[in-house]
Amino acid sequence: MSSTHSPHLLFSPKKKSNNNENNHSFSYEVISTLESTGVHFRTSIDPGSYVPAHLHHAIEIIYLLEGNLTVIMESSVREYHAGECILINSDIIHSTKCTSPNKAILFQIPLSFLSLYLPNADQLVFNLENPEESAVRRTKLDIFKETLVQMQIANDIRPEGFILRFNSLLFEILFQLYHNFSIRVVHGNQTQRDKDRARLDTILNYIRQNYKQHISIEEIANVAYLQSGYFCRFFKKCMGITFLEYQNELRLSYIYQDILSTDDSIKDILERHGFTNYKLFRRMFFEHFEMTPTEVRKNRNAT
Structure with a gap:
């Protein structure tokens, strides 16, 4: 593109x-x-x-x-x-x-x-x-x-x-x-907005390319040339959620699609996409879709 x-x-x-x-x-x-x-x-x-x-x-x-x-x-x-x-x-x-x-x-x-x-x-x-x-x-x-x-x-x-x-x-x-x-609408300080946007692009692209792996705060902060504390505040301000929450959300999006489009075991799918906390996964999944992964698959097969 x-x-x-x-x-x-x-x-x-x-x-x-x-x-x-x-x-x-x-x-x-x-x-x-x-x-x-x-x-x-x-x-x-x-x-x-x-x-x-x-x-x-x-x-x-x-x-x-x-x-x-x-x-x-x-x-x-x-x-x-x-x-x-x-x-x-x-x-x-x-x-x-x-x-x-x-x-x-x-x-x-x-x-x-x-x-x-x-x-x-x-x-x-x-x-x-x-x-x-x-x-x-x-x-x-x-x-x-x-x-x-x-x-x-x-x-x-x-x-x-x-x-x-x-x-x-x-x-x-x-x-x-x-x-x-x-x-x-005239925005104030357009130069700073453009700089923040470019920095956020770099961060999100890196996460998308490496989401399966553990990414430490120090590692991702270095990608953005920021100190760890400032990075956390910057990311939360821009995205509305923490860096860890975002990484898990991204993993969840891939996992949900694999649940819909494959017959692979849930365990294999989670490992494939780097989600290691099964309890957290089940809670997040139910919060988003109001069903368990098994129920999602049953609905898929019924349609």
Whole structure:
């Protein structure tokens, strides 16, 4: 991927495994960039996933076509249903949970791309939801959703001259976002914000690459060129949870997907992803999914 923002992680299920080999039956995928546009767009069919707290330097839009999706954003938890459209602004910490299959249009607009056409794009905040929603705003949102669907049709079918059609719809939806769903907010000390964002990117990338192993506070603090005490405060301030909690959340997301997509034993799956505290795992798992791993598998086999 050519853009520099942190990728949004998606699960891609593969063939079930009936042995104990140390092979992953799924992979985290990066939403593909359309080379002719610089944005990320795809139809997502999710059989079940948990994506822990993360951020990316892009506006993310999820239009649910079927099923439900739970989104935790800035300490607010909400379940979205088919027909609803979710917008997550750039650099907003969020997580998602899908406990039953859903289908959605998934669309990311990197801030670097938006900045090519809108001055000071990093000062724009977008909002599709409005507590005082009027008939005019509902009409604008319906038009916005229909434009997304037309983009999906063009992207899925890829007719001759596809890129002309897709790009015309892309710029139409950017125009709608800018005029109908944005406000301008000037952030203080943008230089420090950019520095903190770059540092957090380095930290999260290192954790993703090494999450199976024990990572000490000293080790991860050195990656960020910070003293241990300052690192802990910095990470909690940025992510809303401690470093250890985040590492376990990331492990849990992989474990949950392996439970859904393989027949490997729970013990083998936990070892594969570096989760050594079984009691803590069971507590975290039940808190997130309100079921035991065995019950999740029974539900999977029943569908």
